[in-house]
Amino acid sequence: MAEAALSRLRNLPSVDRMLRHPDIAVLMEKHGRLEATQAVRKTLAVLREELQSGVAFDEGMIVASVLSRLAARASTQLKPLFNLTGTVLHTNLGRAVLAQEAVEAAADAMRQAVSLEFDLASGKRGERDDHVRSLVCELTGAEDATLVNNNAAAVLLVLNTLSQDREAIVSRGELIEIGGAFRMPEIMARAGARLHEVGTTNRTHARDYAGALGPQTGLILKVHTSNYRIEGFTAEVGARELARIAHRHDVPLVNDLGSGTLVDLSRFGLRKEPTVREAVEEGADLVTFSGDKLLGGPQAGFIVGRKDLIAAINRNPMKRALRVDKVRLAACEATLKLYRDPDRLAEKLPIIRFLARSTEEIRQQAERLSPVLADALGADVAVESVSCRSEIGSGALPLDTIPSFGLSLRPKGGGRAVEELSAAFRGLPRPVIGRVAEGALIFDLRCLEDEALFRHNLSSLRLGEAL
Ligand SMILES: *Cc1c(COP(=O)(O)O)cnc(C)c1O
DSSP states (O other): OOHHHHHHHHHSOOHHHHHHSHHHHHHHHHHOHHHHHHHHHHHHHHHHHHHHTTOOOOHHHHHHHHHHHHHHHHSOSSOOOEEOSSBSSOGGGTSOOOOHHHHHHHHHHHHSOOOTTBOTTTSSBOOTTHHHHHHHHHHHOOSEEEEESOHHHHHHHHHHHHHTTSEEEEEGGGOOEEETTEEHHHHHHHTTOEEEEESOSSBOOHHHHHHHOSTTEEEEEEEOOTTOOOOSSOBOOOHHHHHHHHHHTTOOEEEEEETOBSSOGGGGTSOOOOBHHHHHHTTOSEEEEESSSTTOSSSOEEEEEOHHHHHHHHHSTHHHHHOOOHHHHHHHHHHHHHTTOGGGHHHHOHHHHHHHOOHHHHHHHHHHHHHHHHHHHOTTEEEEEEEEEEEEETTEEEEEEEEEEEEEEEETTOTTHHHHHHHHHHTSSSOEEOEEETTEEEEEGGGOOOHHHHHHHGGGOOOOTTO
16 A cells, blocks of 8 residues: 555544544434444545545545435435326325325324224224224215225235135226236235136126126126226126126125225316215125325225125234224324315315316416526526426326426436436435426426425535536
């Protein structure tokens, strides 16, 4: 090793000396002795490596490096962010944003003991489903209801309870993959059900179902093909007719609605998506749907329908493995309660609030923010307000997009510049996630509510070399 490098190595301060540095001592108070000591050790180790290649250092540099190491370790991994992708229910970004009422109920349940499985009237053991059962029944017209981890769990549990070692009849046009390894045929296999496919991809008739029914049948499953649509020469059997066929053979009809909604979305200017109440009225014996899609609550799966079938589901030991905890139960109850006042849903429930925002309001926001971004980005990025289209996401109304407004950020450099620009926005203290289209980064403003925080956040923007 060169003499100069050796002497720098000898001059490297000790761990103890660095821990006594006033700036680091303050952070030791905050993060604990172990964290601070490890950050100093790690920083010095890296520096020892670098010294060999002739890098110089001073104490200020070491302190700065220790501080940033500590800050990075302390920062949350699961980061709140701005979802400006234009997909309102983005599965990778946590789907529904919860209502204030739900957040408070969840926080309350976290802080203290709750009457989760305790009946306050009798002082005896209660059931956790009791807290939402009557609400769900009131809102859907179903006889009974139960709640599990998510809709995938709901489908798994229903199939396992009603068709283990028996057949589940499904139309070939409904054997869907939702994404993230949720494929209907695979879920069925894991549930122990034998898949009996009927019809063809584009056309399935009543006689196909009728021909498949027999003593080996456990149930007929109807799946809402939520993330695609078959167009053209098609035929499917409606739920009402399917219910008649199923009941003639004394077999239950299960309708997996996927998103499902509790209100008629046309109230808010959107296209109509089947409501859970309608699915119940059409004669399905069980209906399954998600808590965090259009319903706007936490991740959960609802199973509603016939009392005897729900009782059988609750007796299945698998139910124990798929149940929800007190936190989500509290958030679910609070979310469902909002539906008792449909007039104020668009104000209180974020998913409906986002979807119901007027294009004009979003356009004005885009006009307001366009100069702010132009200012933050400088001359190398062209910023303009543009019309765009939002989608609901998570399989709800897949082909229907809603007119919206946003900002287009187009780096004049071209090449990799747009990727660098997206990375810079992802690197903000509150990351901003947009989508890249044709060389521009697009921010759809439909879901942007905290404009003040958005503006403040921009002051941390650091643009890379390519821009
Ligand atoms: C989304 C969806 C599921 C899965 O629901 P999760 O809540 O994501 O588990 C199942 N079936 C259909 C039809 C869906 O749209």
